Amino acid sequence: MTHETTTSPLLDPARLGSHELANRLVIAPMTRNRAERDGTPTPLMAEYYAQRAxxxxxxxxxxxxxxxxxxYPNITALHTDAHTAGWRQVTRAVRAVGGGPVFLQIQHGGRVGHPxxxxxxxxxxxPIPLPEPIHTPSGLQAAVTPREMTSDDIHRTIADFATAARRAVDAGFAGVEVHSANGYLLHQFLAPNTNHRTDRYxxxxxGRIRFTTEVVDAVADAIGADRTGLRISPGNTVNGIADTDADELYPTLVKANAGKGLAYLHIAFADPAQPLFARLREIWTGTLIANPVLPAEQIPADGGREAAERLLAAGADLIALGRPFLANPDLVHRIRTGAPVNAVRAKYAMYTGGPTGYTDYPALRTQA
Ligand SMILES: Cc1cc2nc3c(=O)[nH]c(=O)nc-3n(C[C@H](O)[C@H](O)[C@H](O)COP(=O)(O)O)c2cc1C
Incomplete structure (x- = not known):
C-alpha cells in the first residue's frame, strides 16, 4: 500500500536531554499486565516494545x-534481580531495532492495591479507601482501607524509588519517570481528598507537594537529574482523586521542581485551552511532554495527529500518545503517510495475558 507523504511538525527531529529523537512522538506509559505473576517482564513485552520502536x-x-x-495483577516490578534482567531484554530489543531512548515509569499504587x-x-x-472496586486474580473486589503511612514508611518508600531508578539504569533505560499522576500514591499525597495528614506531608x-518533591530529589540524586522525568495529571479524577486546588497546587509543585535540570515534565490529559496548561508551560522552562485529551471511547481516525499538533503549537516540546500507539505499532509511519489507523479493540485486553490485543495489532505492509 502506498500513501502520499505528509508533513507535520510531529515528525521533526527533536532532543530529549542528550538524546536525539527521530520525531516528537513519545509512547505514553501503558500498563498491559503481561508480566509474570511476580512482576518480571516477559519476552512478549520485549516484542511489543520493539514493534513500536x-x-x-x-x-x-x-x-x-x-x-x-x-x-493490579501481572503488572511489572523493579525490585529484584529477575525484574532487572527482564527489563534488560526489553531495552535491548528496542535498541536492536534502532529505537530511541526508553524511560521507565516508576509507580507506587498507594491505596490502589489489594492484599x-x-x-x-x-x-x-x-486511611481512605479507593471508592471503587479493584482488579484481583479472582476478579473485581471491593477496595480495602489502606494503612496510614508512618514517617518510616515514607522514608522507606522514597528510598525504594531511588533503588528502582538505579536498577532501571542498570537495565539499560535512559532514565525513569516518577509517576505523580492518575490517582496513585504520589497523587494521593497531592490531593486534599486523599491526604488528611497533619504532619509535614x-x-x-x-505540605502536600513534599512527598513528590522528595521522591524526585532522591531519584535525581541516585541516577542524575537529566535521567529523571515527572508525570502529573492536574484535574484528572481517575481513581477517586479530586484535585480541588489544582490551580494553586500544580504551579507550586512545578516551580519547586523547575531549575533542577530534570529530563522532562510530562502532563497527562493536557488541554491547551486550559489556562493552567499555559501557566505550567511558562513556569517549566525545560522539556515539556504533553499528552492530549482524545475521545474516551475510541481514538480519532487521524491517530490523534490534530490534537497533538495543537499541543505542539501551544508550546509542548514532545507529544505522548497512548492508545494510538497501543493499536498501531507503526503509528509514526501512518501519521507520515496519512494512512488510516487501526481502532483500539474493546477493553485493551488488560487481564487476558498473551499476544491477543497486544502484539497482534497489524502494521501496514510497507513497500519500497
Ligand atoms: C491500557 C492503558 C494503560 C495505561 N497505563 C498507564 C500507566 O501505566 N501509567 C500512566 O501514567 N498512565 C497510564 N495510562 C494512561 C495513558 O498514559 C494516557 O495518559 C491515556 O491513555 C490518554 O492518552 P491516549 O488518549 O493517547 O490513550 C494507561 C492508559 C491505557 C489506555
Whole structure:
C-alpha cells in the first residue's frame, strides 16, 4: 500500500536531554499486565516494545518499586534481580531495532492495591479507601482501607524509588519517570481528598507537594537529574482523586521542581485551552511532554495527529500518545503517510495475558 507523504511538525527531529529523537512522538506509559505473576517482564513485552520502536522515545509502563506498591495483577516490578534482567531484554530489543531512548515509569499504587495482588495491606497518606472496586486474580473486589503511612514508611518508600531508578539504569533505560499522576500514591499525597495528614506531608499545598518533591530529589540524586522525568495529571479524577486546588497546587509543585535540570515534565490529559496548561508551560522552562485529551471511547481516525499538533503549537516540546500507539505499532509511519489507523479493540485486553490485543495489532505492509 502506498500513501502520499505528509508533513507535520510531529515528525521533526527533536532532543530529549542528550538524546536525539527521530520525531516528537513519545509512547505514553501503558500498563498491559503481561508480566509474570511476580512482576518480571516477559519476552512478549520485549516484542511489543520493539514493534513500536519508531516512536521518538518510549515511556515504558508503570513498574512498582516494592511489593506493597503493586496495583493490579501481572503488572511489572523493579525490585529484584529477575525484574532487572527482564527489563534488560526489553531495552535491548528496542535498541536492536534502532529505537530511541526508553524511560521507565516508576509507580507506587498507594491505596490502589489489594492484599490479593501484593500479599500486603496497601499503604497511603491517609486511611481512605479507593471508592471503587479493584482488579484481583479472582476478579473485581471491593477496595480495602489502606494503612496510614508512618514517617518510616515514607522514608522507606522514597528510598525504594531511588533503588528502582538505579536498577532501571542498570537495565539499560535512559532514565525513569516518577509517576505523580492518575490517582496513585504520589497523587494521593497531592490531593486534599486523599491526604488528611497533619504532619509535614499534609495540610496546605506546601505540605502536600513534599512527598513528590522528595521522591524526585532522591531519584535525581541516585541516577542524575537529566535521567529523571515527572508525570502529573492536574484535574484528572481517575481513581477517586479530586484535585480541588489544582490551580494553586500544580504551579507550586512545578516551580519547586523547575531549575533542577530534570529530563522532562510530562502532563497527562493536557488541554491547551486550559489556562493552567499555559501557566505550567511558562513556569517549566525545560522539556515539556504533553499528552492530549482524545475521545474516551475510541481514538480519532487521524491517530490523534490534530490534537497533538495543537499541543505542539501551544508550546509542548514532545507529544505522548497512548492508545494510538497501543493499536498501531507503526503509528509514526501512518501519521507520515496519512494512512488510516487501526481502532483500539474493546477493553485493551488488560487481564487476558498473551499476544491477543497486544502484539497482534497489524502494521501496514510497507513497500519500497
Ligand atoms: C491500557 C492503558 C494503560 C495505561 N497505563 C498507564 C500507566 O501505566 N501509567 C500512566 O501514567 N498512565 C497510564 N495510562 C494512561 C495513558 O498514559 C494516557 O495518559 C491515556 O491513555 C490518554 O492518552 P491516549 O488518549 O493517547 O490513550 C494507561 C492508559 C491505557 C489506555
Amino acid at each position: 519508531t516512536a521518538g522515545a518510549i515511556i515504558a509502563e508503570a513498574s512498582t518499586p516494592n511489593v506493597v506498591g503493586q496495583t 490479593d495482588n501484593s500479599g500486603l495491606t496497601p499503604i497511603a497518606p491517609s 499534609g495540610g496546605g499545598v506546601a
